[in-house]
Amino acid sequence: MREKHFACKTFEVPLGAAKIARVKSLTVGVFKLPDGYYAMLNVCPHKGAAVCEGPVCGTTRQTDDREFVYERAGEIVRCAWHGWEFDIRTGEFLVDKKIRARTFAVSVEGDNVFVHV
Numbered sequence: 001m002r003e004k005h006f007a008c009k010t011f012e013v014p015l016g017a018a019k020i021a022r023v024k025s026l027t028v029g030v031f032k033l034p035d036g037y038y039a040m041l042n043v044c045p046h047k048g049a050a051v052c053e054g055p056v057c058g059t060t061r062q063t064d065d066r067e068f069v070y071e072r073a074g075e076i077v078r079c080a081w082h083g084w085e086f087d088i089r090t091g092e093f094l095v096d097k098k099i100r101a102r103t104f105a106v107s108v109e110g111d112n113v114f115v116h117v
Contacts, residue, residue: 007114029077038089038106039104039105049081051101056076056078091103
């Protein structure tokens with residue numbers, strides 16, 4: 001059963017980066033996107049780096065015209081060690097959806113952000 005744990009205040013979560021919080025024995029990155037707050041375990045499933053401390057960015061999508069289109073700005077976190085890109089909302093690795101960073105449900109009450117672990 002998941003329990004709600006205080007992570008941080010809403011004003012502590014910067015735009016375009018994660019607020020790194022300690023939740024129980026875990027280190028979690030809390031992100032603010034236009035549709036709400038999201039939390040991801042600060043461990044890259046590839047080699048264990050602090051994935052949430054990597055840059056928040058978008059990604060490129062290839063088109064049929066040998067072009068790349070930059071999209072999803074601010075929705076992706078890129079592991080600083082090897083550049084693996086993860087969807088902040090789902091934790092999915094963009095190249096292989098079978099690989100995921102662990103994510104957690106988040107709730108906000110007033111200006112308090114809670115992570116459900």
